[in-house]
Amino acid sequence: MKVPSxxxxxxxxxxxxxxxxxxxxxxxxxxxxxxTLLGLRPEELRKxxxxxxxTFLHEGITFTVYGSKEGxxxxxxxxxxxxxxxxxxxxxxxKGLTQRLTALNxxxxxxxxxxxxxxxxxxxxxxxxxxKHFRREIRGLNVPRDIYVNVCGTDxxxxxxxxxxxxxxxxxxxxGVSYMLANRKVLKRVFPEMFRDYGVSPxxxxxxxxxxxxxxxxxxxxxxxxxxTTVLLTPGVSNxxxxxxxxxxxxMGIELVxxxxxxxxxxxxxxxxxxxxxxxxxxxxxxxxxxxxxLCFRPDSILGVPGLFNAxxxxxxxxxxxxxxxVADDKAVYAxxxxxxxxxxxEEAILPNVPTYLMTNDAHRSHVLENLEKMVVKAVGESGGxxxxxxxxxxxxxxxxxxxxxxxxxxxxxxxxTLALSSxxxxxxxxxxxxxxxxxxxxxxxxxxxxxPGGLTRVALRKGSLVVNSSQGSGSKDTWVLREGNGExxxxxxxxxxx
Amino acid sequence: xxxxxxxxNYFMKSFGREAGxxxxxxxxxxxxxxxxERAEHTARLVDTELQLWLDQSPETGAGRWRFLLEALRAxxxxxxxxxxxxxxxxxxxxxxxxxxxxxxxxARENLRHVREQCSSEMWExxxxxxxxxxxxxPEEGWILRSHRxxxxxxxxxxxxxxxxxxxxxxxxxxxxxxxxRYVERTDALASLTGTHFRRMAHPLxxxxxxxxxxxxxxxxxxxxxxxxxxxxxxxEIRPLRVAEFLILSPDLPHSVRFAVxxxxxxxxxxxxxxxxxxxxxxxxxxxLRAQLSFSQIEEIMExxxxxxxxxVRSECAEIHAAVHKIYFxxxxxxxxxx
Numbered sequence: 001m002k003v004p005s006x007x008x009x010x011x012x013x014x015x016x017x018x019x020x021x022x023x024x025x026x027x028x029x030x031x032x033x034x035x036t037l038l039g040l041r042p043e044e045l046r047k048x049x050x051x052x053x054x055t056f057l058h059e060g061i062t063f064t065v066y067g068s069k070e071g072x073x074x075x076x077x078x079x080x081x082x083x084x085x086x087x088x089x090x091x092x093x094x095k096g097l098t099q100r101l102t103a104l105n106x107x108x109x110x111x112x113x114x115x116x117x118x119x120x121x122x123x124x125x126x127x128x129x130x131x132k133h134f135r136r137e138i139r140g141l142n143v144p145r146d147i148y149v150n151v152c153g154t155d156x157x158x159x160x161x162x163x164x165x166x167x168x169x170x171x172x173x174x175x176g177v178s179y180m181l182a183n184r185k186v187l188k189r190v191f192p193e194m195f196r197d198y199g200v201s202p203x204x205x206x207x208x209x210x211x212x213x214x215x216x217x218x219x220x221x222x223x224x225x226x227x228x229t230t231v232l233l234t235p236g237v238s239n240x241x242x243x244x245x246x247x248x249x250x251x252m253g254i255e256l257v258x259x260x261x262x263x264x265x266x267x268x269x270x271x272x273x274x275x276x277x278x279x280x281x282x283x284x285x286x287x288x289x290x291x292x293x294x295l296c297f298r299p300d301s302i303l304g305v306p307g308l309f310n311a312x313x314x315x316x317x318x319x320x321x322x323x324x325x326x327v328a329d330d331k332a333v334y335a336x337x338x339x340x341x342x343x344x345x346x347e348e349a350i351l352p353n354v355p356t357y358l359m360t361n362d363a364h365r366s367h368v369l370e371n372l373e374k375m376v377v378k379a380v381g382e383s384g385g386x387x388x389x390x391x392x393x394x395x396x397x398x399x400x401x402x403x404x405x406x407x408x409x410x411x412x413x414x415x416x417x418t419l420a421l422s423s424x425x426x427x428x429x430x431x432x433x434x435x436x437x438x439x440x441x442x443x444x445x446x447x448x449x450x451x452x453p454g455g456l457t458r459v460a461l462r463k464g465s466l467v468v469n470s471s472q473g474s475g476s477k478d479t480w481v482l483r484e485g486n487g488e489x490x491x492x493x494x495x496x497x498x499x
Numbered sequence: 500x501x502x503x504x505x506x507x508n509y510f511m512k513s514f515g516r517e518a519g520x521x522x523x524x525x526x527x528x529x530x531x532x533x534x535x536e537r538a539e540h541t542a543r544l545v546d547t548e549l550q551l552w553l554d555q556s557p558e559t560g561a562g563r564w565r566f567l568l569e570a571l572r573a574x575x576x577x578x579x580x581x582x583x584x585x586x587x588x589x590x591x592x593x594x595x596x597x598x599x600x601x602x603x604x605x606a607r608e609n610l611r612h613v614r615e616q617c618s619s620e621m622w623e624x625x626x627x628x629x630x631x632x633x634x635x636x637p638e639e640g641w642i643l644r645s646h647r648x649x650x651x652x653x654x655x656x657x658x659x660x661x662x663x664x665x666x667x668x669x670x671x672x673x674x675x676x677x678x679x680r681y682v683e684r685t686d687a688l689a690s691l692t693g694t695h696f697r698r699m700a701h702p703l704x705x706x707x708x709x710x711x712x713x714x715x716x717x718x719x720x721x722x723x724x725x726x727x728x729x730x731x732x733x734x735e736i737r738p739l740r741v742a743e744f745l746i747l748s749p750d751l752p753h754s755v756r757f758a759v760x761x762x763x764x765x766x767x768x769x770x771x772x773x774x775x776x777x778x779x780x781x782x783x784x785x786x787l788r789a790q791l792s793f794s795q796i797e798e799i800m801e802x803x804x805x806x807x808x809x810x811v812r813s814e815c816a817e818i819h820a821a822v823h824k825i826y827f828x829x830x831x832x833x834x835x836x837x
Binding site: 057058059060237243245246247249250255256257258260261263265271272273274275276277278 | 520521522523524525608611612614626630671769772773774775827835
């Protein structure tokens, strides 16, 4: 097997190389993988990759791409080479994410109640109220444990100096966790010895931790709080993440419901079962705010449940995540998160933001418009890689279109310098090649905070591409967080063996 | 000492969770099973037919195509029948919602809607079968070499049942799978057997010989019952024995009575699990079961197998409608009132 001695992408001389410290010298925690790769024949790897792809296809681990005609079900490409994170690095990520989400929850509670942070001018009132995900309907409403975001997926990137930074928060209905679990299952089959020797922290308890989180959020009015009826609400089989919804419901052992299975009577939510109606207490909803209740939000929604919002207001049912969390992952509000952390926790952000230009700021805007070909421009309320301009890969025409849109609606856009995402070895057609990656860890917040070690490492499969969103044709790979102590020892031992 | 016995439903109450499951899910499981059973039945019948076709003269052959359409309750166009076109309609056409491929696609679609309710093994197997059948392209002369395909469908269905039984817990959901399968089977067998007896006016007690022999073997094979029949009655075929075997045998998995027994059993368990035992579906099924258990074949043949079996089919349709009304699509108002 030929493994390139250095894999930094030609476009970014500076991009951090996950595997190599310097050309030909793998980092300590990558040495065993490097050695394994050298010992493998390309055909073996290609065969393993095919077997893994087939597993995904047969098990139906697929997602839906909107707007493509025959592409209703595609497998989310899985890359066989694991991404490895040492325990120490992970410890910092874990601390940083916990801090960030704690602050964001305090922020949400504040802006939907007294609005201290707005009165003190830390975050402009105008910015919050003009956000399309701000829901005035829930002002003054108390949510269980005062936690608005119970499930969060935050996207991290590694900067050229090797430090992690937050690219964006996903506080509404983040997806992808099922691929994290599926990747692990496949990798354990493909590299059993290496997996065992590396001492990888397990992640299989995620569904159980999610269930415990949801159950800890039972509403006060719930007649049997110690055993609340918990369901997962899906938009249905045509949703891009439907596989994940079924998977999580199955792994948690809760009902997967669609809007049409639920009904509201006297502000109580029921589901229709073969033995009659059963009261529902906690809803892990994978339906956006807009579609939850046609009586309250979009009247044309057929995915929601008429009257659900009133039941929610009455405190008879918990929605996780709460309604209105989107305001905190608005990409313009994102720019203020370090300030938000300082305001509520009196701490510096452990994980920094990446530099962000607000298009409502005149100086920022003119700087961005002059340098569009170096910028990444994002619509503030979008996710999944929709509504994005990647400057270096854009045409003059696309740039003109964005320029016009920015000038027309400055509040709707932000820009960031094009980042040299770190790169990691990937298996492309049986050869090891370098591709850009990011990392989305999942954070659960209920009675306690839970992070399963790792997350979803997304891979931009096209050479040189920086877009890692599944909806934009990328893939993912398993993420190995090494166990503390004995994990590190083992790596040292492996490294010795490798020499 | 009444205290020695646990109360009725004790195990269900202590090990299970609350009674009942999502109506939509039950509905999907029921239909998934019906579609899969229909795919298996159609595949077996068309396969049998194509095997017979090789042995028959063109004239008798033409009559059998019409019979096949009738037995499957598929609409027949007037004029001469082109076997290739016919087989294409029954097997591959997506316009025909009862074609083998349509049924497997529909079964998969139903299972996809309730994936979390079934075992991963079930989904994986059905999904793989689906990917296989949509790959199949009927080229010139396909119908003469189609046995392998039909076999894969029938075997796929058998394997699926085994996987279901071995990997899914035999709770309420499993009962809807049973219910769907055997409602469909009752209907399909009654239709096939009834249509056959209406067409073949052979004296009931006489041994069948000559060209007609193949028609009777075809019927038995179509029910997957030829070998089982020979074990009981030897290869000597007499219409009355065939009728008794296919309608009243309590042991043959593809007899009308066997299927109705299973429908009845599933409905009883569902009635218990949902605490709706006294409801309509159980009553109709119980009545039908009693009728089949105590009927004599001679009485049945007196009124005519076709008439008798058409009655079975309409009772079966009533069960289907009642199940929908009681378990899947009940009016909410009445539930809230109680």
